[in-house]
Amino acid sequence: MSERIMTEPTEPTEPTGPTGPTEPTGPTGPAGLAGKAAELDAADPLAACRELFTLDAGTVYLDGNSLGALPSHVPARMQEVITREWGALRIRSWEESGWWTAPERIGDRIAPIVGAGPGTVVVGDSTSVNVFKALVAAVRTAVADRDEILVDAATFPTDGYIAESAARMTSRRLVPYTPGDPIGPRTAAVLINHVDYRTGRLHDLPGLTAAAHAAGARTVWDLCHSAGALPVGLAAHGVDFAVGCTYKYLNGGPGSPAFLYVRPGLQSSFDSPLPGWNSHADPFGMTPEYHPATGAPRGRVGTPDILSMLALESALDVWDGVSIKDVRAKSLVLTDFFLECVRHLPVEPVTPAPHAERGSQVSLRCDNAGAVMKELISRGVVGDFRQPDVLRFGFTPLYVGFGDALRAARILGEALG
The missing domain is CATH 3.90.1150.10 (Aspartate Aminotransferase, domain 1)
Structure with a gap:
């Protein structure tokens, strides 16, 4: 080029x-x-x-x-999924067709598009659910005596609703934040939209992430309007957590599952507020005690939505090359x-x-x-x-x-x- x-x-x-x-x-x-x-x-x-x-x-x-x-090409792939993998193989497809590992496998395909390494992105659930997981986990891994969560004042409404609930759950105060404003010593985590959904304004992810870290705060970035449209550089800029949908610039289809990114250095301490059986270290052990998996699978919750997930995986073929x-x-x-x-x-x-x-x-x-x-x-x-x-x-x-x-x-x- x-x-x-x-x-x-x-x-x-x-x-x-x-x-x-x-x-x-x-x-x-x-x-x-x-x-x-x-x-x-x-x-x-x-x-x-x-x-x-x-x-x-x-x-x-x-x-x-x-x-x-x-x-x-996606309709033909979905016809195969429905007639052969579901229709003929049925439950065998969890193993033989790779259904069980789809969340991490597809996450690894999205990772290069958002500048992340392998094993750091998992696909599943909606953007809203992933914002909740990421924000609560960000607060739980932050300095204990910090009592504020900053949320982009012009954020997409759902992010604000989720942030308010996360603040109640973690006994923090929710504070509206204009990207670029100072971040103080009371801030535990900052939730920011990479691109404003209404105006199309791109916020300075490297600069704002660095400012948050300098203040001792965690960052959660919403990439819904940037993933697949521009370089993000999650690993290069030290982003702590990020979420994004896959049905916009990634063309995964209506309601296709979202993705969750957790920085490698935080994966071992990632404490999800939704510890479902799919994120268990031994999901088929069916033990009453919860022991989280390592790496990206820790971000899973329940049974993956296989049909829409495999449609997304097929859609990502357009990114080859x-x-x-x-x-x-x-x-x-x-x-x-x-x-x-x-x-x-x-x-x-x-x-x-x-x-x-x-x-x-x-x-x-x-x-x-x-x-x-x-x-x-x-x-x-x-x-x-x-x-x-x-x-x-x-x-x-x-x-x-x-x-x-x-x-x-x-x-x-x-x-x-």
């Missing part, structure tokens, strides 16, 4: 001429933008990945930050281009312009945003709406192209007009 156009994305600069798709002429008017989109699509080293997904020719799908598109750095490079150029296309529309970008502060979505504020999004969807541009006035467009680099971005901007202009 080093010789491709998208290798070195640059920060957006002030243009010298018209840039929006509503401009009638000029090098960056519609004709110029169309030429630029064609050039970027032709130079896209990830363009072939689009053929791996089931997508409608007449639809621009920009909601992969809510539900990723279906990898086209794909570099997350290349995904990030395309994401930045793609979102830059979309912002250029909508520059002259009556919308206000909510997503930060600097690359260091941007995930892989663009959020725009406009009047009557809910009605505008309904109109866009009716015309084949699928994004989503967040109250009260935000349009969200998720750019999944594996299957969204520059022509898609231009078409979405053009139809948005018509809907607003």
